[in-house]
Amino acid sequence: MWKYIRKYLPFAVMAVLCMVLEVTMDLLQPEIMSRVVDDGVLGLNNGGVGDLSLVWTLGLQMAGIALVGCLAGSMNNVFTQNTAQNVGNQMRKDCFRRMMRFSFPQMDRFGTGSLVTRVTNDITQVQNMVSQFIRGLVRNSMQMFGSIFFMFCLSRTFGIVVVCAFPVIVGCMALFLRRADPLFTRLQSQLDRINSIMQEDVAGIRVIKACVREVYEKVRFGRANDDLIKTQLQVLVIFAFMNPAVNLLMNAVVVLLLWLGAGEVLRGVTTPGDVMAAVTYTTQLLHGILMLVMLFQSISRGLASWRRVKELLHTEPELRDGPFQGETEVRGQIEFRDVSFAYPGSGQTVLRHIDLTIRPGETVAVMGATGCGKTTLVNLIPRFYDVTEGAVLVDGVDVREYRQGALRAKVSTALQKSELFSLPIEDNIAWGDLTADGEAIRSAARVAQADGFITAAPEGYGTMVAERGMSLSGGQKQRLSIARAVLKPAEILILDDASSALDLKTEADLYAALREQRPDMTKIIIAQRIASVRQADRILILEGGEIIGDGSHEALLASCAAYRDIYDSQMGKDGENDG
Numbered sequence: 077m078w079k080y081i082r083k084y085l086p087f088a089v090m091a092v093l094c095m096v097l098e099v100t101m102d103l104l105q106p107e108i109m110s111r112v113v114d115d116g117v118l119g120l121n122n123g124g125v126g127d128l129s130l131v132w133t134l135g136l137q138m139a140g141i142a143l144v145g146c147l148a149g150s151m152n153n154v155f156t157q158n159t160a161q162n163v164g165n166q167m168r169k170d171c172f173r174r175m176m177r178f179s180f181p182q183m184d185r186f187g188t189g190s191l192v193t194r195v196t197n198d199i200t201q202v203q204n205m206v207s208q209f210i211r212g213l214v215r216n217s218m219q220m221f222g223s224i225f226f227m228f229c230l231s232r233t234f235g236i237v238v239v240c241a242f243p244v245i246v247g248c249m250a251l252f253l254r255r256a257d258p259l260f261t262r263l264q265s266q267l268d269r270i271n272s273i274m275q276e277d278v279a280g281i282r283v284i285k286a287c288v289r290e291v292y293e294k295v296r297f298g299r300a301n302d303d304l305i306k307t308q309l310q311v312l313v314i315f316a317f318m319n320p321a322v323n324l325l326m327n328a329v330v331v332l333l334l335w336l337g338a339g340e341v342l343r344g345v346t347t348p349g350d351v352m353a354a355v356t357y358t359t360q361l362l363h364g365i366l367m368l369v370m371l372f373q374s375i376s377r378g379l380a381s382w383r384r385v386k387e388l389l390h391t392e393p394e395l396r397d398g399p400f401q402g403e404t405e406v407r408g409q410i411e412f413r414d415v416s417f418a419y420p421g422s423g424q425t426v427l428r429h430i431d432l433t434i435r436p437g438e439t440v441a442v443m444g445a446t447g448c449g450k451t452t453l454v455n456l457i458p459r460f461y462d463v464t465e466g467a468v469l470v471d472g473v474d475v476r477e478y479r480q481g482a483l484r485a486k487v488s489t490a491l492q493k494s495e496l497f498s499l500p501i502e503d504n505i506a507w508g509d510l511t512a513d514g515e516a517i518r519s520a521a522r523v524a525q526a527d528g529f530i531t532a533a534p535e536g537y538g539t540m541v542a543e544r545g546m547s548l549s550g551g552q553k554q555r556l557s558i559a560r561a562v563l564k565p566a567e568i569l570i571l572d573d574a575s576s577a578l579d580l581k582t583e584a585d586l587y588a589a590l591r592e593q594r595p596d597m598t599k600i601i602i603a604q605r606i607a608s609v610r611q612a613d614r615i616l617i618l619e620g621g622e623i624i625g626d627g628s629h630e631a632l633l634a635s636c637a638a639y640r641d642i643y644d645s646q647m648g649k650d651g652e653n654d655g
């Protein structure tokens with residue numbers, strides 16, 4: 077945490093200085109007050125004759141001191157907030173940057189809900205802690221110890237009373253806080269849960285409605301919410317008992333002081349003004365302690381959050397960058413050398429001993445039953461996951477040796493599930509290459525067969541896409557994703573079932589345009605339909621994590637039973653639908 081505060085240290089120091097000034101002003105007041113009473117009103121040093129002009133002078137002094145205190149307080153607030161907000165801001169940026177470097181399994185391990193809570197709510201808690209700490213710790217400790225000091229100045233008896241009462245009060249607070257501490261960690265993880273349910277439900281609202289699962293989801297969300305409230309109430313109860321308990325102790329001290337003070341006044345050891353000042357100091361002490369309680373509450377909660385933020389910040393990205401910058405002679409060659417793969421944390425081997433070489437410029441289709449590992453296979457090329465065994469080479473270099481940015485610049489992917497952002501269509505496509513101009517974007521859209529529907533839209537390329545592409549049809553979304561992938565100046569293009577929602581004619585036009593406009597790109601096309609793949613240079617048939625067929629359409633028809641089965645099932649045995 078020091079790393080963050082250090083950066084804004086001048087602000088923090090200024091805040092503390094202003095605070096010291098403010099509290100000093102506060103502490104001076106009762107002293108003057110006691111002189112107003114003893115000398116101004118009662119005239120104790122003047123044979124019982126009061127002095128009105130002294131009351132005026134001292135009153136003005138008190139007003140001036142209050143004004144300086146106020147100004148110092150405001151400045152303290154400004155500096156404190158500057159520090160805390162900047163610390164939070166920096167932390168949020170760092171968390172986000174770190175998160176962006178996480179591998180997919182690491183993302184899964186944290187979970188979306190938890191990542192969102194950590195970057196938002198947790199950091200806000202830390203921010204609160206920092207500001208309360210700067211404001212509160214100095215203010216309240218000074219107020220407390222200052223009060224005790226001035227009490228000693230007034231009378232030794234008063235001093236001894238508060239010094240004895242102090243550890244009792246602090247001990248009582250510690251007892252309560254110890255019970256609250258574990259609750260704060262629980263509170264944050266329950267917030268995680270609410271966030272993740274909320275996200276799933278908002279994103280999946282269409283499915284929820286289609287399956288009439290509203291009630292089920294309401295109950296699920298309600299339960300998570302109830303859990304949160306239960307913990308929150310437990311915390312509140314603890315503090316609800318703690319504050320009056322501390323108050324009670326403090327008031328007992330006040331009573332004790334008045335009793336002792338009255339005795340001393342009667343014996344002539346002390347003056348009524350001093351007793352009044354002592355009571356005021358005791359209230360200041362009480363105030364200091366109560367504020368400190370709040371401070372500890374916020375620190376306790378802030379620390380629980382800080383642990384969670386720290387966990388995120390200290391998680392080392394699993395995928396380590398290699399030194400290789402990506403300058404190669406060959407461009408667009410892919411090689412799998414005896415590759416096996418199992419998802420981290422799952423024992424099941426998805427790919428087994430894959431040996432495969434794809435030459436630059438080749439178009440390779442991948443087919444196979446659902447869940448056989450097609451997506452997994454292509455995900456290894458841009459190194460979304462690391463192989464369990466063997467090696468994947470792009471342009472003759474192991475993908476683990478590349479700088480990740482350099483590797484991914486070589487590979488362009490349209491994912492199975494199109495991800496769009498709430499930006500204009502144009503910008504959604506330009507995601508593939510931020511430097512692209514309007515003409516390049518249009519040309520990519522034409523290749524992806526998207527130009528037609530985009531220009532027909534009311535605002536053409538400037539049409540806003542709703543969040544996650546909700547305003548578009550499945551096929552339109554897919555074509556925008558393809559356009560984005562095509563725009564990226566990469567040497568390898570992977571289309572993972574990216575044209576499944578297109579009609580056969582549009583799909584055929586797409587592949588023809590790709591062949592014509594991007595002849596040098598190596599293309600890997602995952603598809604389920606024979607019509608989508610028959611033009612490819614090679615078709616791979618994947619089954620049970622192994623390649624069981626590799627050849628052109630004709631060659632496979634002749635040699636691969638599995639391919640023939642698919643062909644027959646889609647085209648009809650007599651080939652009546654063929655073509």
Ligand SMILES: Nc1ncnc2c1ncn2[C@@H]1O[C@H](COP(=O)(O)OP(=O)(O)OP(=O)(O)O)[C@@H](O)[C@H]1O
Nearest residue numbers: 419422426445446447448449450451452453492573
């Ligand atoms: N993130 C993941 N963690 C664990 N297992 C996974 C993960 N993703 C996929 N799998 C498993 O790996 C296997 C292969 O999945 P993959 O997504 O590669 O199939 P696919 O061939 O692309 O299927 P489809 O045609 O339905 O897209 C499946 O059994 C799946 O359950």
Ligand SMILES: [Mg+2]
Nearest residue numbers: 450451452492
């Ligand atoms: Mg898939």
